[in-house]
Amino acid sequence: MSESRINRRTATLGLLAGTVGLGAFPASAAAVPHRRPRLAFKGVAYDAGTGFLGDDSRMRWSRELMRGEVRAIKERLHANWVSIYGSDVERLVETATEALHQGLAVSIQPRAFDEPQADALAKLREVAIAAERLRRRSGPEVIVVVGCEFMLFTPGIVPGANFFERVEYLTKGEFDIKELQRKFRAFTAQMVKVARRNFHGRITYGAAHDLENVDWALFDIVGLDFYGTAPQELVPFRRWGKPIMILEFGCCTFTGAPELGGMGWDIVDFSGEVPVIPPQYTRDEQAQADHLTRMLEVFANEGFLGASMYTFISPDAPHRPKDRPHDEDIAAFSLCKVIRKNSDDPASPYRWEPKKSFHAVARYYANH
Incomplete structure (x- = not known):
């Protein structure tokens, strides 16, 4: 099962919504x-390739392939940060x-599932050492993201031998939240020390906005994975008086996907030998495009x-235009649809085409 099929951060948010109560942040009264x-x-x-259950989300990888995609981010998407x-x-x-060579600012985040704490450090x-070298010799900014969602990804904080066991443990609701937060903050502090010792630019962390109570005093930037739609959910983070970056947001590519947010992946039926998209879900690139531009406006206005x-x-998550029940791109969050030479082989050569969301974001970025 690939990373895209479980969408690690958003699946867990959906499972834990209203159950765990880890995100009890006091409201901010500070003026903005x-x-x-x-x-x-x-x-x-x-994604430069994320390992999960022995798989790599980018089974096909080459510098030439990556360079072309980074070039498209700069020249066609009109982004200034990757x-x-x-x-x-x-x-x-x-x-x-x-990316730096092409004039883009970068944030660099090591990400792994079930990696022991010592290995993660x-x-x-x-x-951090490599990022510091890049920072010293580049014009665009280099930011280090020390990781994301340690409570779920990293062993030794929440009980459980693997990601799924930790999710199951939290959904049962029988735990000492103060003890979990103590362990979470202790490990986060260790990661910050490693980053600060070896990197002298700005650092942040990819936090599930309603899952982890982060001590943002340790960081230069408040970094959030936000799959909600209500900006008031983000108000409490202003109390830290630090710049806020949304490191992740988005939705899948079907009618109703924005309302499902991070749980959009869950429409896929994985019970058989191959993934199936149930017939009630209609491919809808416009819905994704409208959602992304709407949220960009929200974040800018904030x-x-x-x-x-x-x-x-x-x-x-390949696009299969002539095989709608197996068109995995319907349940993908990506701006591009991937057409593989052999759609059943994850290492097969592929080409990509921009979705409507790609064009919508490109217009927004070009005009702002």
Whole structure:
């Protein structure tokens, strides 16, 4: 099962909504300075290959392929920032190097499922050292994202040998929230120390906005994965007095997907040998396009530093235009639809085509 098929962050938010209650943040009474409604960082998330259950979300990878996609982000999408995430340090660094070369700001986030804490700390150190080298010799800004959603991804905080066991544990609701938060904050503080020791630019963290109570005093930027639609949910984060970046937001590509938010992936029936899209879901690129531009307006009007939709491309969710029941791109969050030479082979060569959302975001970015 690939990363796109479980959509790790959003699936869990859906499972835990109204159950865990981890996001009890006090409301902010602080005044917010008036800002012009524009985003300084106009971005898109880019997966350099994330490992999950032994699979790689980018089974086909090459520098040439990556360079072409980064070029499209700059020249066709009109973004000025790419939010790079993945499990392989070499891929992260080579993608960041290419993006900086093309004049894009970058954020670099090591991401892995079920990686032991010691290994996660060691990987972050590698990334931070490499990011500092890039920062010193580049013009565009380099930001390090120390990780995302540690409560779910990282062993040793929430009981459970793997991601699914941790989700199950939290959904049962029988736990000591203070103890979980203590462990979460202790590990986060360790990651921050590693990042600060080896990197001297700005750092942040990819937090599930209603799942984790982060001590944002440790960071330069409040970083959020936000799959909601109500801006009032983000008001509490202003109390930290720090710039806010939306590291992920978006929806899938069918009618009604914006209302499902991060749970859009869940329409897929995985009970058989191949994934099936049930007949009641209609492919709707316009719904995705309208949602992304609407949320960009929201984030700009809120005066946020930047926003990066999830995600540029999902090669592990191919578009099958002549086989609607198996058109996995319907349940994909990507701006591009992937047409593989062999749609059943995740390592097969592919080409991509922009969806309506790609064109809508490109127009928004070009005009703002």
